[in-house]
Amino acid sequence: MPIITIDGPSGSGKGTVARRVAERLGWHLLDSGALYRLVAYTGQSQGGAPTDEPRFARIAANLDVRFGTDVRGGEQIWLDGREVSRAIRTEQAGEGASQVAAMPSVRAALVDRQLAFATPPGLVADGRDMGTVIFPAAELKIFLTASAEERARRRYKQLKDKGLSANLAALSQEIAERDRRDMNRAVAPLKPADDAVIVDSTSMTIDEVVARVLELTAAAFPAK
Ligand code: C5P
Numbered sequence: 188m189p190i191i192t193i194d195g196p197s198g199s200g201k202g203t204v205a206r207r208v209a210e211r212l213g214w215h216l217l218d219s220g221a222l223y224r225l226v227a228y229t230g231q232s233q234g235g236a237p238t239d240e241p242r243f244a245r246i247a248a249n250l251d252v253r254f255g256t257d258v259r260g261g262e263q264i265w266l267d268g269r270e271v272s273r274a275i276r277t278e279q280a281g282e283g284a285s286q287v288a289a290m291p292s293v294r295a296a297l298v299d300r301q302l303a304f305a306t307p308p309g310l311v312a313d314g315r316d317m318g319t320v321i322f323p324a325a326e327l328k329i330f331l332t333a334s335a336e337e338r339a340r341r342r343y344k345q346l347k348d349k350g351l352s353a354n355l356a357a358l359s360q361e362i363a364e365r366d367r368r369d370m371n372r373a374v375a376p377l378k379p380a381d382d383a384v385i386v387d388s389t390s391m392t393i394d395e396v397v398a399r400v401l402e403l404t405a406a407a408f409p410a411k
Contacts, residue, residue: 189214189309189408190324192317193400195331196366196377197281198338200388200396204331205313207397210260212311212404217304218254218262219314219321220284222297224275225250225266227283237283240290247287247296277351278361285365288315289372315369318380327407329400330379333389338362 191214193205202218209216226247235242255263264272274280287293301321304310312321318328333341339359346353369377379385384403388396 188305188307189326190305190322191309191311191327191329191400191404191407192322192325192380192383193311193313193329193331194315194317194319194377194379194383195329196333196338196369197362198342199331199333200341200393201313201331203393204396204400205311206260206262207393208400208404209311211397211401212309214309214311215304215306216254217301217310217312217314217317219297219301219312219317221254221262221264221275222247222250222252222300223284223288223293224280225252225264225271226293226297227287228271228275228280229266230287231279231283237286240292243287243290244292244296247293250300273349273351276346276349278346278353278358282361282365285368289368289374291374294374315377316375318383319378320375323380327403328380328383329403330383330385331396332385332387335359335362335366337389 191208193201195201206216226243229246230237230243251267253265257263262272263270264275298321304312305322318325339355339362342358342362343353343355386396386399
């Protein structure tokens with residue numbers, strides 16, 4: 188089963204790149220960040236303490252989620268039969284995701300669900316620990332990064348394009364805080380796998396990054 192992992196910090200362009208690469212190859216896509224967002228979003232909707240790990244672990248174990256694609260190739264996510272694709276993209280859900288993602292029992296509860304995405308003809312897995320923890324045997328591992336300023340600018344544009352409200356200064360701060368939490372947590376911290384190819388997209392367009400990943404794919408899987 189050929190697997191490409193794309194890990195990196197928030198706003199590095201991973202999500203868009205992983206989706207386009209999966210489309211071009213005709214492979215499955217795992218958006219693992221969406222799972223953490225869904226856990227946080229469910230917990231936030233229910234109310235209750237944001238630090239109650241057993242509660243979030245139960246939510247993670249019982250997520251009733253379905254992933255699909257809309258007519259334009261965009262991501263569609265249903266939670267308990269309700270479309271939540273936009274609802275989980277808010278900064279509030281992202282911030283909550285980064286908090287629940289630091290809880291070991293939440294991460295453990297999501298492992299099998301992520302492994303199940305690895306089915307033929309192949310998988311592109313997007314996240315923070317795809318190459319280091321979930322798919323350590325993946326043939327091609329990419330660590331996609333960009334400067335913090337550029338990532339904040341991209342996030343701002345992405346939110347505005349979706350019609351969501353955004354503030355650049357606040358986003359920069361949130362991104363710095365999220366990086367700090369993701370890189371310093373005890374379980375599955377954000378870091379490149381030893382055998383990852385680092386791609387710095389600060390001054391690259393999305394098309395250029397996709398082309399670079401497809402080039403690396405052709406080298407890693409000569410038969411594809
Ligand atoms: O990629 P996205 O912004 O949707 O991820 C939201 C949060 O989920 C990240 O900030 C990170 O804390 C967490 N996450 C993770 N491991 C993954 C994917 C996401 O810890 N594989």
